[in-house]
Amino acid sequence: MPIMKHPAPPRPELGTHDGLAYALYTPDEQPTAGVVICHGAGSAKESHFDFGRAALAMGMAALAYDARGHGRSEGALGPTAWHDALAMCDVLRRDTGVAEVALRGSSMGGFTAIGAASLAGGAVAAVGAICPATQDGLLRGLRAGRLEGFRADREAIEPWLETVSIREAAAALAPDTALLLMHAQGDEQVPYTVSEELYAVAGEPKRLLIVPGGHHRSLQHDMEIQAASLRFIEDAVRRRLRA
Numbered sequence: 001m002p003i004m005k006h007p008a009p010p011r012p013e014l015g016t017h018d019g020l021a022y023a024l025y026t027p028d029e030q031p032t033a034g035v036v037i038c039h040g041a042g043s044a045k046e047s048h049f050d051f052g053r054a055a056l057a058m059g060m061a062a063l064a065y066d067a068r069g070h071g072r073s074e075g076a077l078g079p080t081a082w083h084d085a086l087a088m089c090d091v092l093r094r095d096t097g098v099a100e101v102a103l104r105g106s107s108m109g110g111f112t113a114i115g116a117a118s119l120a121g122g123a124v125a126a127v128g129a130i131c132p133a134t135q136d137g138l139l140r141g142l143r144a145g146r147l148e149g150f151r152a153d154r155e156a157i158e159p160w161l162e163t164v165s166i167r168e169a170a171a172a173l174a175p176d177t178a179l180l181l182m183h184a185q186g187d188e189q190v191p192y193t194v195s196e197e198l199y200a201v202a203g204e205p206k207r208l209l210i211v212p213g214g215h216h217r218s219l220q221h222d223m224e225i226q227a228a229s230l231r232f233i234e235d236a237v238r239r240r241l242r243a
Contacts, residue, residue, distance in 0.1 A: 009053055012064075017091050019074030020084055021045070022065035025052045026096050031061040033125065033237045034098040035230075036088045038109030038116075039064070041133075041141070042149030044071035047220075051104065054226045060233070061096040063088055067112070069151035078153035079160035085116035089124065100240060102233040106130040106220045107190065108138060111166055114179070114198075118169035122176030126236035128229040130182045130219050131190050132198065135161045167201050174203025178236035181207070182225055184214030205239065207232060 012023035023045050035055050037048045045064035055062035065088050066073035067081060089101045102125050105113030110132025117124040139161045141147040142154065173179050179202050183195035192210055199208040209228065211219060219225045 009049075010056060012049065012052060015091075015095075016072075018084075018087060020065050020068065020088065021072035022063050022088060022091065023049065023052070024092070024095060025056045025062040027056055027059050027061065029059065031096055031098050032059045033100045033102065033233060034061040034063065034089075034092040034096055035102045035104050035128075035233060036085060036092055036113075037062060037064040038085055038103060038105030038112040039067065039070070040105075040107030040109050041077075041138070041147045042070070043109075046071075048106075050221055051226050051229075054223075055230055058230050058234070060230065061092060061098055063092045067108075067150075069153075070149075076151040076153040078156045081112050082116040082119055085112050086120055089116075089120070100125045100237045102126040102128065102236065104128040104130075104229055104233075105132070107216065108133045111135070111138065114166055114173070115164060115169045117177050118172040120177070124177050125240055126178040126180065126233045127173065128180045128182065128232060129195075129198075130225070131184060131187050131192075131216055132166065132181070132194065133190055134166050134194055135164050137190060167198060170198040171201045171203070175205070178205040178232065178239070179207075180209070180229060180232045182209045182219055182229070183211070184216070184218050185210055185212050186214045186218075187216045189216040205236065 110129030
């Protein structure tokens with residue numbers, strides 16, 4: 001039987017900015033939009049290269065980065081997390097020329113994406129948050145030692161988490177930043193009701209997808225969920241261009 005050969009997946013361009021390691025996917029043609037990918041606690045940028053390639057296939061640029069204290073990035077996770085995500089949006093704009101950028105994050109990355117967009121003054125077109133963590137959940141996890149596999153500046157991040165609110169951040173996005181919330185009903189770490197509550201306080205444009213069954217990580221690599229995220233970003237960008 002002949003051996004079937006498949007083409008190698010596209011490779012990203014690797015770089016660093018202010019101690020943050022990132023991987024950038026850029027299409028051959030001028031990208032229609034860009035998306036910055038925020039990973040969860042204890043994860044790394046490589047875990048989301050599949051989403052980067054999916055964005056690339058739709059003509060978008062994508063940048064995945066290691067949060068501080070993770071992967072190849074310097075330092076420790078702390079109060080700069082939201083600003084770091086916005087810095088990665090600036091890198092994506094600078095290196096690809098895209099005018100419209102979105103944020104997509106899972107778990108802690110969903111918390112980061114929503115929080116960062118709330119500070120952007122409408123400069124972020126859309127946020128896709130998968131099973132987003134809350135500041136209270138992250139704080140409990142840190143104090144109980146359940147969040148492992150990364151370096152955290154405990155003396156700085158715990159007081160910061162006590163002052164921020166993902167609910168207030170989600171409510172601050174409308175009308176300039178569209179919000180897509182995706183949650184597995186079987187999530188054993190972050191109850192799906194968190195996304196329902198965020199959806200309730202958020203303004204339009206917004207969308208909520210609650211998927212039966214599953215678990216905390218089941219939606220991150222689901223091809224249909226990835227496609228839904230990218231279509232949501234496309235629609236958000238089109239609305240902004242028409243405005």
